[in-house]
Amino acid sequence: MNAHEKPQAINAGALYAMDKKVYPQAVSGRFRRIKWAFMAVALGLYYLLPFVRWSRGVGAPDQAVLVDIPHRRFYFFFIELWPQEVYYFTGLLILAAFTLFLLNAVAGRVWCGYMCPQTVWTDLLFAIERWVEGDRRERMRKDKEKLTLKRVWELAAKHSLWLLVAWWTGGAWVLYFYDAPTLVRELVTFQAGPTAYIWIGILTLTTYSLAGHMREQVCVYMCPWPRIQAALTDEWALNVTYRGDRGEPRVSAKKAVALRLQGKPAGDCIDCRQCIAVCPTGVDIRQGSQLGCIQCGLCIDACDHVMREIGRPTGLIAYDNDLNAARRKQGLPDVYKLVRPRTVLYVALIVLVGGIMTYALVNKKFTGVNVLHDRNPLAVQMSDGSTRNGYSVRLLNKYGDARRFRLHVEGLEGARLQIAGEPAADRPEITVEPDQTLELRLLITAPADVAPLEARDIVVVAEDEETGVFARAKDHFFPR
Template sequence: MYHDPKLKRGLPTDRVVPQSVSGKVRRIKWGLLALCLAVYYGLPFLRWDRGPSRPDQAILFDLASVRFHLFGLEIGPREFYLVTGGLVLATLVLVLLNALAGRVWCGFFCPQTVWSDLFMLVERRVEGDRRDRLRKAAAPFSVRRGGEIALKHALWLLIALVTGGAFVLYFADAPTLLADVATGTASSTAYGMIATLTLTTYGLAGFGREKVCTYMCPWPRLQGAIWDPEALTVTYRDYRGEARMSAKKAAAARAQGIPAGDCVDCFACVAVCPIGIDIREGPSIACINCGLCVDACDTTMGKLGRERGLIDYETWTNIERERRGEPKRPARLIRPKTVALAAAVLVLAVGMPLLIAGRPEFGLGVAHERNPVAVVLSDGRIRNGYEIRIANASPSAATFRLTVEGAAPVTLAIAAEPGSEAEALTLTAAADETRKVRVSVFGRPDVNGDVRFTLTAPSGESVATVDRFLLPGS
């Protein structure tokens, strides 16, 4: 990685000190940074009316009752497989974005990038831009320098504290928890989570930065497997930029008919790179596709009166075409691969909410006991045993009515309570509970055949299932 040799004395060689840059890409990144931070800090305070005695926070991860509330959707323990579906959906979205524009997620939306950008903004405001920071790092320590360092770290810790505090608000009613945290009455778990998130944000965004993106994150390691030559990625037009030389030398060389490139070797693209790589060395898995080098190079080309785009978002297919002297073609964002990925994303994104919305809040399962299959009682009636499974997926306990019908009149009783024989049983299941009950069904031999079990909820809704009523020797 490159650092100004005149200014790096005494500075560790593995430290990346990015320079600020202005331009179209940088403005887009500032806008998205503000949007991401507003969403993260603001979402816990959005309200959503779910009716009386129900939480009214739009997004709430209620760990106590193991229920996730996402606006109109409610995910309980029985739907926890949807978390796997959500992870698959997130992976498909990342792969789709990679097929369209490489590591654009990493460069614009990743939390590590967003908070690192915010921390670097604070650093520049307090200590100055790249050259100022390099000069101060090489200069003798002073009281003023100590004050700047203290102020920077205080602001970093404040941002990290607000970040950790905002995170816990997703796990309880935000206004209530915020007041409890401020007054010191929140639980030790809440303070522990805030402390953990504060320290990780402070460490990763303040010190880890490019090391997280290069070494800790698994996504760069996958780029070799999913790299797409049709994706728009940050690339250097070497056929146009080489051979590198200063503007004066390039003018003299061209006057003598010697080939000279547009690149003046100013290292502006390296100086602004938050990862510390030189994009002119070719595609790199460490590149997060943030495009800051595009702004830096365009600025230099503008000052020299040369065409922009020496470094640009371009497909590798077009780079090779231009290198061969062929005209480039528009980027093929719509192609079989991206269509298939987009279709898979759409199916999951639409299918999972529909699956949640269409699920019943209770269910009934019946399994006939096998030993014994049937028993003849002293009064001539036949007894069959069944295991009844009542699934209550609602967030509160519910009392159900279980009935059974056959070809002839039948009664039923809880096996463990012989005196409970009746035409219907009342059974209670706790919230998110699957209750198993052994039930005996009594009937004359002419009941032989199917019997229908019906479970009725307090709301009047019912579900039914059919099983066999067997005779001895069947």
């Protein structure tokens, strides 16, 4: 740097566009209807699912979806998971990741544009804002004018409705962790525990701030997915694309007609900027693929409407892949390839993981036994020459009623079993209460004539007397 040159200050506004407010305009069309449908389904499921009932028998909770932290259970309709079965949640996360990769391979950031919670709730708050304050031009005009009593009333109404939505969002989340009708009654009568109010407050604040105020900044600056998906996409992925080969050069509608009559080139884009006006992140799609584009397709609806108005073919902005722009310049037809190695691989992985989880659920056991050999001493020689080993045994009963188990040992003929505090027996019995684990001390004695001379593998078997189902656990029997 020259000694006489002054260092240039960094423009913070260029790095973080907090001073640039986006005013999305209302639009109608195919993709807007799809977004309304996704919003209705997503919000309907989220808000109403805690109130759906599912009978599980006497003494069991009847809420269809419930995270029962006090009893360490997760219920999802007919599925019941224990903390030991965390691998199911791992499988769900893997399935979600591969599904996201597949969506990206097919249509780029389609998850961001239609299904992401940030998009869904931001869309809802946008709709409230338009209903209270009016559409884009009205909101822009009102923000420039001085405050009036009417304007204060509009702002108060909007933010009150935003807070109401945010509060119910936080409240609905808490309902997944406690019986929903009971918790609603306790919340209304101020009898709920402080934890419920604290979490509702936290989630109310985050929903209100992220969906109501930060909006597109979350997608552009906070979310890591736009950075990640760029490494996962390819030239075949469908992305919202401005077809510059058809749209350029940009001229007004009247001038375009005149130029075409003269045989001169004229693009279909009339620079009406409607694609920018309707974009929830304020992106100009005509500048190409950008970090802020969430692939929602609203610019397609806006552009198609304009094309119909001026009598030009629709599809100037459309879901397209990177290959077709070059092909159109060469006069070649568009090509699309949905089935390709990348998508086949993702589908295969989804089917594989889903199949493994389904198999595990179908063959899930509701009883179990775990055995842990004593560390010291490993074995004790009794006065009659027999050898005794001690074990800690944990029996698991996932049923909603008490179960009686009969214990025996495989791999050590003539062994006698003794539960601490009870007489020895060939097949001692033990009762485990519903939804409980029971830990006991088990002594296994091998008579002198069959006591092994070296360590031997044995299997402790717990037989459910009602169902006849066996639970097994392998361990060792050590000689003295």
